[in-house]
Amino acid sequence: MSQEAIRNFSIIAHIDHGKSTLADRLIETTGTLSKREMEEQILDSLDLERERGITIKAQAVRLEYKAKDGSKYMLNLIDTPGHVDFTYEVSRALQACEGALLVIDATQGIEAQTLANVYLAMEHDLAIIPVINKVDLPSADPERVKHEIEEILGIDASEAILCSAKTGLGIDDVLEAIVQRIPAPTGDNAKPLQALVFDSKFDAYKGVVLYVRVINGNLRKGMRIKMMATEKVFEVTEVGCFIPKPVAIDVLEEGQVGFIAAGIKNVRDARVGDTVTNNDNPAAIPLPGYRKATPMVYCGLYPLDNSDYGDLRDALEKLQLNDASLVFEPETSVALGFGFRCGFLGLLHMDVMKERLEREYNLSLLTTAPNVIYEVFLTNGTVEMIDNPSLFPDPTVIDHVEEPFVNATIIVPKDYVGAVMELSQEKRGEYDNMTYLDETRVMIHYALPLSEIIYDYFDKLKSCSRGYASLDYELHGYRPSNLVKVDILLNGEPVDALSAIVHKERATYRGRQLVEKLRSLIPRQMFEIPVQAAIGNKVIARETVSAMRKDVLAKCYGGDISRKHKLLEKQKEGKKRMKQVGTVELPQEAFMAILKMDDSK
Amino acid sequence: MNKWEQIQGIYVHIPFCLQKCLYCDFASFAQKSDKTMAKYTDKICGEINQHISDMYINPQATIYFGGGTPSVLPIKYIEKIVAALKNKGLWQKPTEVTIEANPGTISAESLQAYRHMGFNRISFGIQSMQDSELKAMGRIHTAREALAAIEMARSAEFTHISVDLIYGYPGQTIKSVTNSLETIVKQGIKHLSVYGLVVEEDTPLQKKVETGELLLPGEDDSGDMYDFIEKYLIQQQYRRYEISNYALEGEESKHYLLYWQYLPYLGFGVSACSFNGKERKTNPYTIEGYLNEAEPLIEKLSPADTLAEYIFMGLRTSQGINLEIACKRFNVDIKKRYEQEIKECQSKGLLQVDAGETSFSLTEFGMKFGNQVFEKFL
Numbered sequence: 020m021s022q023e024a025i026r027n028f029s030i031i032a033h034i035d036h037g038k039s040t041l042a043d044r045l046i047e048t049t050g051t052l053s054k055r056e057m058e059e060q061i062l063d064s065l066d067l068e069r070e071r072g073i074t075i076k077a078q079a080v081r082l083e084y085k086a087k088d089g090s091k092y093m094l095n096l097i098d099t100p101g102h103v104d105f106t107y108e109v110s111r112a113l114q115a116c117e118g119a120l121l122v123i124d125a126t127q128g129i130e131a132q133t134l135a136n137v138y139l140a141m142e143h144d145l146a147i148i149p150v151i152n153k154v155d156l157p158s159a160d161p162e163r164v165k166h167e168i169e170e171i172l173g174i175d176a177s178e179a180i181l182c183s184a185k186t187g188l189g190i191d192d193v194l195e196a197i198v199q200r201i202p203a204p205t206g207d208n209a210k211p212l213q214a215l216v217f218d219s220k221f222d223a224y225k226g227v228v229l230y231v232r233v234i235n236g237n238l239r240k241g242m243r244i245k246m247m248a249t250e251k252v253f254e255v256t257e258v259g260c261f262i263p264k265p266v267a268i269d270v271l272e273e274g275q276v277g278f279i280a281a282g283i284k285n286v287r288d289a290r291v292g293d294t295v296t297n298n299d300n301p302a303a304i305p306l307p308g309y310r311k312a313t314p315m316v317y318c319g320l321y322p323l324d325n326s327d328y329g330d331l332r333d334a335l336e337k338l339q340l341n342d343a344s345l346v347f348e349p350e351t352s353v354a355l356g357f358g359f360r361c362g363f364l365g366l367l368h369m370d371v372m373k374e375r376l377e378r379e380y381n382l383s384l385l386t387t388a389p390n391v392i393y394e395v396f397l398t399n400g401t402v403e404m405i406d407n408p409s410l411f412p413d414p415t416v417i418d419h420v421e422e423p424f425v426n427a428t429i430i431v432p433k434d435y436v437g438a439v440m441e442l443s444q445e446k447r448g449e450y451d452n453m454t455y456l457d458e459t460r461v462m463i464h465y466a467l468p469l470s471e472i473i474y475d476y477f478d479k480l481k482s483c484s485r486g487y488a489s490l491d492y493e494l495h496g497y498r499p500s501n502l503v504k505v506d507i508l509l510n511g512e513p514v515d516a517l518s519a520i521v522h523k524e525r526a527t528y529r530g531r532q533l534v535e536k537l538r539s540l541i542p543r544q545m546f547e548i549p550v551q552a553a554i555g556n557k558v559i560a561r562e563t564v565s566a567m568r569k570d571v572l573a574k575c576y577g578g579d580i581s582r583k584h585k586l587l588e589k590q591k592e593g594k595k596r597m598k599q600v601g602t603v604e605l606p607q608e609a610f611m612a613i614l615k616m617d618d619s620k
Numbered sequence: 621m622n623k624w625e626q627i628q629g630i631y632v633h634i635p636f637c638l639q640k641c642l643y644c645d646f647a648s649f650a651q652k653s654d655k656t657m658a659k660y661t662d663k664i665c666g667e668i669n670q671h672i673s674d675m676y677i678n679p680q681a682t683i684y685f686g687g688g689t690p691s692v693l694p695i696k697y698i699e700k701i702v703a704a705l706k707n708k709g710l711w712q713k714p715t716e717v718t719i720e721a722n723p724g725t726i727s728a729e730s731l732q733a734y735r736h737m738g739f740n741r742i743s744f745g746i747q748s749m750q751d752s753e754l755k756a757m758g759r760i761h762t763a764r765e766a767l768a769a770i771e772m773a774r775s776a777e778f779t780h781i782s783v784d785l786i787y788g789y790p791g792q793t794i795k796s797v798t799n800s801l802e803t804i805v806k807q808g809i810k811h812l813s814v815y816g817l818v819v820e821e822d823t824p825l826q827k828k829v830e831t832g833e834l835l836l837p838g839e840d841d842s843g844d845m846y847d848f849i850e851k852y853l854i855q856q857q858y859r860r861y862e863i864s865n866y867a868l869e870g871e872e873s874k875h876y877l878l879y880w881q882y883l884p885y886l887g888f889g890v891s892a893c894s895f896n897g898k899e900r901k902t903n904p905y906t907i908e909g910y911l912n913e914a915e916p917l918i919e920k921l922s923p924a925d926t927l928a929e930y931i932f933m934g935l936r937t938s939q940g941i942n943l944e945i946a947c948k949r950f951n952v953d954i955k956k957r958y959e960q961e962i963k964e965c966q967s968k969g970l971l972q973v974d975a976g977e978t979s980f981s982l983t984e985f986g987m988k989f990g991n992q993v994f995e996k997f998l
Contacts, residue, residue, distance in 0.1 A: 543839070545968070545989055568843025571990035573816040573864050575936060577631060577879045578893040580929055581900060581919060584998075587932065591995040 020093055022208075022274040026201045027095045027232065029112050031140060032122035033130035033489060037152040041122055041184040041193070042080075042098050048190050049082040049094070051262055079115075079218075079230055079276050080263040086198045094197055095232075095276035097217070104365030110139050111291060114307075115217040115232035115276060118146035118201030120193065121174075125151045125159035125181075128460070129167045131428045131491035137172050146201045149179035150193060155186050163457070171456050204234075204274030211302040212236030212244070214271070214295040219286060221340030225257065227283035231271065231295060234306060238271040238279060243298040247305040251288045252298045253281035286340045312344035314362025315423070315494060316369055316473055317406040319350060319387035319516060320376070321358030323598055323607075327382055328357045334380035335359060338372065345372060350407065354514045354600045355385065360407055363389075366473060385598050387516045388613045391469045394421040394497050409515035411504040414555065421497040423469040426451070429480065431488040433461045438483040446471040446479075447500075447522060466495060470520070474614060505530050505559070507537065508551040509603050516600075519613050529613075531560040536612040541605060543567035548603055624897055624949055627675050628878045629682040630710050632664065632701060633889035634690040635907055638725065642758040642828070643789070645820035647891035647905050648688040656907065661697040663911055664889045665704040675884060675896055679712035682875040685739075691721035695733045702737045710886065711738070716780075716874040718743055723769035724761035731776035741780035741873075742773050743813075748786060749800035756791050756834070758824070763803075770807050780871065782811035787849060788842040789817050790825075790834035797845045798852070805856050810871040814849050815864050816842065846988070862937050863987050880937045882930045898926065927952065932994035940981020961996040 032038040082094040097116055099109040113119065119140045123133055140147055149168050151161045165176040180196055182189025218230040231238070238244070242255045259267045260277035271277045283289045294305035322331050332349075339345050346362040363369040369389055376382050393405040396418045405411055427448070431439050433455070440450070443465045451464035467476065472492060480488045503526050507517035517537075521529045530552030537550045541564045548564040575583045597604040608615070633647065636657060640650045652660075683705070690698070698719075705711040718741040719734055734742070748754050749763040761769075773781050783804050787797045804812065819826050819836070828834040837845070850860065858866035862880060865873070878885060887893045887903070890910045894901045898921055904914040921929070927950050934941040946954045955962070955977070962980060965971035970986035970993050973979070986993055 545992065565840075567989075568839050569816070569846050569988045570992055571816075571863055571988060572994075573818055575879075575933065576876070577885055577887065577895060578891060578902070580879075580893075580895075580933065581902075584925070584929060584932075587991060587995050587998055590991060591998055594995070 020091075020272075022206060022272075023203050024090060024092045025095070025204055025274045026092060026118065026197050027097065027116045027204060027274070027276055028118045028120060028197055028201050029097045029099050029109075029116045029140075029145075030120045030122055031099060031109065031113075031133075031136035032152075033124070033127070033132040033136075036122050036124040036127065036130075036133070037184050038122050039098070041120070041150070041152060041182075042096060044184045044187060044190050045082060045094075045096060045194065046080060046263060048187070048194065049084045051080070051082050078263070079261055079278075081260045081276065082262075084194055084198065087195060088198075092198050093275070094194075097276065104363075104368045109136060110143075111217045113139055113143045113145060115215055116143070116145060117204060118148065118197070120148050120150050120197070122150045122152050123164055123168070125154045125161050125164055126156050128160075128164050129171055129430065129456070130489035131430045132489065134171070134428060134430075134462075135491040135493075137174075147174055148193075148196050148200055149174060149176060150189075151179050151181050152184055154181045155183040155188060167456060167460075171462075206233065206235045206273030208235070208237060208273045210235035211300045212238060212242075212295065212297040213302045213306055214238055215306050216246075216289065216291050216293050216295060219289060219291055219341075219343075221286065221337070222280070225280040225282075227286050227289050227340065228278050228280050229283075229289055229295070230276075230278050232276045233271050233273050235273055235302070236297065237273060238295070239269065244279075244281060244295050245298040245301060246289050247294040247296055247302070248290060248308070249288050249293065251283075253283055253289075255279050255281045286343060291343055312364060313494075314344065314346050314364060315391065315469060316363045316365055316389045317360060317392065318363075318369060318389040319352060319355070319358050319407065320347070320361050320373070321352065321355040321385045321387075321516075321598075323383040323385055323595065325356045330380065331359065331376070331382055331384070334376050334382060335361070337380075338375060342372075344368070352387075352409070352516045354516045355387075355598065362406070383595065385607050385610060387610045388519065389473050390520060391423050391473065393502065393520060396420070405520075408504060408518040408520045411518070411520060414503065419499050420502045422500045422502065424449075424466050424495045424498050425469050425472060425492040426495045427465045427467045427472070427490060427492040429463045429465065429488055429490055430456065431461055431463065431484050432459055435484040435487060436461050436463065439463060439480065439488060442476070442479050442483050443467060446474075446476050466498075467492070468498075468500065469494070503554055505533065506553045507533065508549075508553060508558075509541075509605075510548055510601060511551075512601050513553075514600055514605075516610060517612075526554055527559050530554070533613055534560045534562045536615060537609055538562040538564050540609045540612055541603070544604060545570075546602075621676060622949070623881075624883055625676070626884065627673065627677040627681055627886055628883040629684065629875050629885040630705065631875075631885060631887040631892055632683070632685045632690075632705075633887065633892040633903075634685060634687040634693050635660075635890040636692045637687065637689040637722070638692060639758060639760050640824075642756075642825040643786075643817060643820065643823055645823050646688065649907060652907070654694070657693055657697055659911060660889075660907060661693070661700050665700055667888050668701070668704040668708050668710065671708065671710075671886070671888075673886070677710060677712075680715045681710070681712075681885075682878065683711055683714045683717040684875045685719040687720055689722045689725055689745075690719050691725040691730065695730055698734070699737060714738075716741055718780075718782075718873070718875060720745065721769070722761060723766040724759075726769055726772060728772055728776065731772055731778070735776050735778065740778070741782065742778045743782040743784065743811075744769055744773075745784045746804065747784060748789070748792070748796070749803045750792075750796050753789060753791055753796065753800075757786070757789060767803075767807065770809070780811065781809055782813065782873065783809045784813045784815065786815055786817050787845040788837055790829070790836055792837060792845070794841065794844050794848060798848060801849060801852060805853070810868040811873060812853065812858065812866045813864055814853075814866065816846065850984075860938060860987070863982075863990060877937070880933045882926075882933050923950070926950070928998045931958075931997040935982055935990065935993060935997075938981060940979050942979045944978060958997060965993050965996060 030038045078098045080096045084092045084094050097112045099112045151164050161181055168174050168176040180192045213235045214231040214233045216229045220228050222228050240255050240258050245252050257280040258271055259265050292308035296302045322328055335347050344364050347359040350360040395403045395405050397416050398418045448465040448467040453463045456462055501523040502520050503523045505519050506513050534550045534552045547566045550562045551558050552560040635647045636652050637648045637650050717739045719739045720743045746766045751762050853866045860866050861872045884896050891905050892903050900919045902917040904910045972983050
């Protein structure tokens with residue numbers, strides 16, 4: 020098939036605006052899958068993705084479409100994640116495309132991530148087709164959305180397509196627009212091979228499977244390829260595309276999207292963003308690559324059962340094969356034993372990884388509260404990067420501390436501007452600017468400490484705006500902050516995994532809240548447990564978990580031994596979910612207590 | 621022959637009562653007709669007659685009629701069952717023959733009849749000596765009737781009288797529990813079972829607690845009750861021979877003890893359980909199921925199960941686990957096998973090992989936190 024008949028595109032959208040439903044509908048309408056074969060949201064192939072209704076990994080599907088002009092086209096749909104944690108993956112997918120469908124919910128209008136995604140698409144010079152989705156809903160207001168598209172995004176909205184991915188309305192128009200408005204690729208088959216690796220995954224049988232977009236030349240089975248960044252050479256064992264199940268084909272030509280396997284054992288040898296070339300006829304220069312994803316949020320991961328440490332390491336290594344943005348290194352906690360300090364793109368990423376580790380690898384894990392990386396400038400002139408609060412240096416050797424700030428974009432109905440600004444101020448935000456998007460909606464920019472975003476900014480934002488505010492943010496840089504470490508002592512013994520870095524002015528307040536929360540989370544035990552918060556040697560708050568009074572089966576006779584036996588087993592099983600720290604048994608939630616505090620109290 | 625290789629007790633379940641108590645989750649059914657009771661009696665006699673045991677039956681095996689409320693079953697039916705047991709050689713020279721009774725369902729005549737048949741011990745479910753509490757529990761008798769029942773049992777020459785009490789029920793206070801306990805002790809009762817309330821699943825009580833209609837005493841309040849009961853009864857010369865059971869010297873229930881010593885027993889009737897040391901057989905839970913000969917539940921116990929159960933049952937008693945007997949019975953060096961667990965519990969003050977290292981048992985503190993010890997041996 021000639022390049023002229025190929026269209027490579029992505030779908031970009033704010034979360035919940037209907038991206039995956041539209042993708043499903045396109046697959047169904049083009050007959051790539053029969054209705055019977057359609058599973059809902061077919062592209063979300065991880066169980067977790069389907070359960071949570073989110074897309075985490077990019078996916079590529081080849082659709083065959085017979086257009087109204089009578090010609091057949093090959094449409095390559097590269098699905099992208101919609102959550103701010105995965106902006107980086109969106110950017111990768113866009114680089115493999117010539118165009119993007121910009122999906123906007125007709126009832127919601129433009130949201131913070133719509134903007135962020137549009138900017139990304141513009142950066143990559145993509146043709147953007149606005150698609151106003153959910154027009155079948157009674158509260159849909161496509162005219163207002165069109166207005167926003169022109170005013171806010173500066174995109175001509177006259178050709179915006181009204182559609183309902185749910186009912187199928189307007190889907191034909193979307194397909195026609197893809198053919199007519201997205202340019203065909205302009206690669207050169209005669210040139211040496213250049214293919215962009217835009218994602219990868221690990222397959223136990225095939226090794227690393229690379230998702231590629233061929234720019235120039237072609238890729239065939241049996242070809243000896245070279246990864247231009249790592250200079251590793253492999254022989255291609257399989258070439259294929261997704262329709263949407265993987266299917267082997269003979270060749271991937273210029274402009275096409277598909278996958279290859281080449282017996283690559285180690286993901287590090289074939290990084291996402293690298294360029295694949297023909298080892299026997301190499302290209303002179305690689306394609307522009309990607310920035311490496313940098314983790315923003317760190318936490319400690321510990322097995323509840325210390326003997327699972329090795330299994331946890333193996334599981335993390337396996338997950339990393341699929342997700343290069345996951346970083347981890349071993350660490351030791353006095354309280355928790357051996358574990359790993361892990362870096363994630365954001366909280367959702369962290370949650371998803373933890374859940375996958377527990378589900379797919381059958382591990383029982385404990386996570387410490389997430390934190391950012393602090394730059395601690397010491398009086399001796401050196402700088403330490405601190406990704407674990409317990410390692411925060413002694414205040415006497417600290418000159419000053421800097422913490423990461425993000426540029427946050429908040430879009431909110433104008434009635435809630437006051438509440439949002441109050442919240443942002445309270446969260447140590449620095450006001451940047453504000454613009455009216457239209458008569459009713461406002462876009463506000465703040466510089467905010469990333470730690471506050473992790474803490475509870477998003478939840479608070481949602482509640483103070485009755486769910487109307489949307490948020491997007493990107494890392495901005497480090498700024499000095501007056502920070503101190505609050506330690507938690509149980510039974511007089513410091514528990515390193517419970518330490519937290521907080522702003523000095525709020526330290527006493529946070530300390531008090533934290534011990535109160537811990538008191539309510541720690542179940543009564545056979546002895547009384549004092550819970551204290553301290554800065555340095557100074558105790559700033561204290562609560563007591565009073566002793567349990569009794570724990571014994573009142574009755575047990577001949578007829579109910581089996582039942583009582585099971586009851587005891589269950590109690591024992593429940594304890595396995597607890598972590599023994601010194602003499603105290605702590606539930607997992609205790610380590611997340613700092614995130615679960617209610618400021619309004 | 622070893623004790624654990626012979627039947628040491630016989631249990632007969634009478635699943636009838638006048639009214640079901642709010643907290644009760646036993647197999648017990650209210651207001652059944654005489655016809656049903658007659659059928660049930662025939663069936664249970666049939667079960668006794670057809671019993672085939674490959675186990676030797678200790679002629680002194682204890683007999684226990686429990687329920688439900690055995691005292692609601694007309695005397696003629698009780699007599700039939702007793703006759704069946706004697707006929708079958710299950711009732712030979714029992715050292716202890718107990719019948720459970722509700723103070724509201726006895727008469728001088730019925731008590732005489734029990735004595736005549738050979739019952740020598742009566743266990744009254746009294747639960748509380750406060751009428752308001754009795755009402756809240758759904759009991760059919762008053763405190764005064766309870767005292768009268770004890771008097772009547774004495775007149776019928778029952779020398780072994782036991783009383784069950786409950787603490788931790790909604791509405792109970794440390795004061796009311798103290799009063800109930802003192803009143804009973806004053807009667808010269810020689811055996812007391814004092815149970816902390818357990819809100820069992822699917823009981824009317826559970827619903828009322830869930831909806832907030834009834835409010836359980838707080839953890840600290842029921843903790844105080846527990847502490848008081850123990851202190852007071854020991855002061856009154858009772859021996860706490862099991863977590864919830866107190867007796868004057870020599871008044872311990874032999875039948876109860878056989879359960880805690882994990883010895884073999886036979887059970888007849890609805891929901892009754894038989895145990896031969898390796899296997900537990902439990903009869904159907906409903907009268908209909910039992911009458912229609914629904915299959916009993918057979919549980920084959922692994923050596924690990926039996927050992928764990930032996931330990932958590934044995935540890936309920938003040939005498940605890942005798943190492944020599946346990947080693948002989950299970951062919952395991954308990955001390956070695958559970959070295960870690962015993963040490964840990966000892967260091968926490970939960971377990972004590974006697975000077976000659978022949979046995980280990982719960983400390984007073986350990987009895988409070990028995991579950992924390994039991995689960996270590998599972």
